[in-house]
Amino acid sequence: MENLFFDKKDLKKCGSNVIIGKTVRIRYPHLVEIGDNVIIDDFTYISTSLKIHSYVHISSGCKLIGGPDSYVEMQNFSTLSPNVVLSAGSDDYLSGIATPLVDKKYKANSEIGSIILKEHTIVGSNSTVLPNVTFNTGATVGANSLIKEDLEEWTLNVGIPSRKIKNRNKAEVIKAEKDFFKEESSKNEKILKNGKNSKIILATQGSQGILTLRELFNLGYKKENIEVYVCESKFNSPLIEFLKYLDKEYFEINDAKSFDKIADKDNKQNILLSVSWKYLISKKVLESFNNRAINFHPGLLPEYKGCFSSSWSLINNEKHVGFTYHFMNEDFDSGNIIYKSSIRIEKQDDAFSLNYKIFQQGVPKLGNVLNQVESKGTKQKSKGKYYPNKLPHNGELQLEWDKDFAHRFIRAINFPPYPPAYLSVDEKIISINDIEDFMRYK
Secondary structure, three states: OOOOOOHHHOOOOOOEEEEOOOOOEEHHHHHEEEEOOEEEEEOEEEEEEEEOOOOEEOOOEEEEEEEEEEEEOOOOOOEOOOEEEEEEEEEEOOEEEOOOOHHHHHHHOOOEEEEEOOOOOOOOOOOOOOEEEEEOOOOOOOOOOOOOOOOOEEEEEOOOEEEEEEEEHHHHHHHHHOOOOOOOHHHHHHHHHHHOOEEEEEEEOHHHHHHHHHHHHHHHOHHHHHHEEOOOOOOOOOHHHHHOOOOOEEEEEOHHHHHHHHHOOOOOOOOOEEEEEOOOOOHHHHHHHHOOOOOOOOOOOOOOOOOOHHHHHHOOOOOEEEEEEEOOOOOOOOOOOOEEEEOOOOOOOOHHHHHHHHHHHHHHHHHHHOOOOOOEOOOOOOOOOOEOOOOHHHHHHOOOOOHHHHHHHHHHHHHOOOEEEEEEEEEEEEEEHHHHHHHHHH
């Protein structure tokens, strides 16, 4: 499902890499323009004419109000913290009827105007901005403030009504902006060098697909340069919704043979990227990409090929888990290694937390990996070990196991929403969530 209250296609303008929460309500979408790289969080309400430039964030619970005759503008790098009210229309509360449900002749003396937030401006949480106020470049206001008048550029203001308390570091902010755009430009140059005019063919599923798409956008890829294939999974709903928000076409694949059809395309200049793809990709497909095919494996190769890498690492009492980017061949997880990194296992870690760390730390390395797509990688040092797509010991604890091993096993199986480890006692299945539960039966 896309947004509950409006169709994104009805917006006057909507740029790329725009994320709008499902519960955001935009009363007059035809009066709203949105640039690139914008996030509007859930439970935000917008009932004004609005122009949003680029690199803008509107946090959850904000209200941008005033009616269709009012106007709000948020320029580059402007930010609204949670529960901010931008009231571009207001009444004086002295006369008339203060409601939009009656004709104007019965209403109070209303002020319908504009609110302008220029570049690098910030409005703190739970603050209210009244009509006809301009935040000049770099002006900010702290939480729980009331802003009735224009704010000087590069100042920090607080209070009811707000007042200036100090100046901001203009040079530092401008330098950060220049450094940011320089880095973005460098990323784009590297992508162009490595075949930016070609496509990324992304084979993925679930929330891992969302992470990967966001990273590709961060690297400078546009949605038209990415082709998305989604393998069958009961956890695909967030990914599908995200693709719909982006108005991005995708293809659902239910078996390995169905994906073979992609080999019929001209893929020689394209890059195949596999992230959480569950099917073995055929030699025919890999050759169609001139072997420019990369897989993100959530485990350290060659020691932990296959599935449940984090779980088996805990069971085997390893000190580290990790992730590996490697070129693909016709065998699972056996191609030359492009990049790999270790992550320390902490005492409180379980399979769920380790999986989270692996993807959060691993996906941001994608840019470095794509820059090496023309390399040959490094041959894996040994055959390693392959773990099948089967829950370790079927998730069942054994009473003869010692406390330390049982504790590691319980952590290894903990991966919500899947069931926890269990014991079979007198033909009854008993869920075991922690080592204390286990020791009561031992």
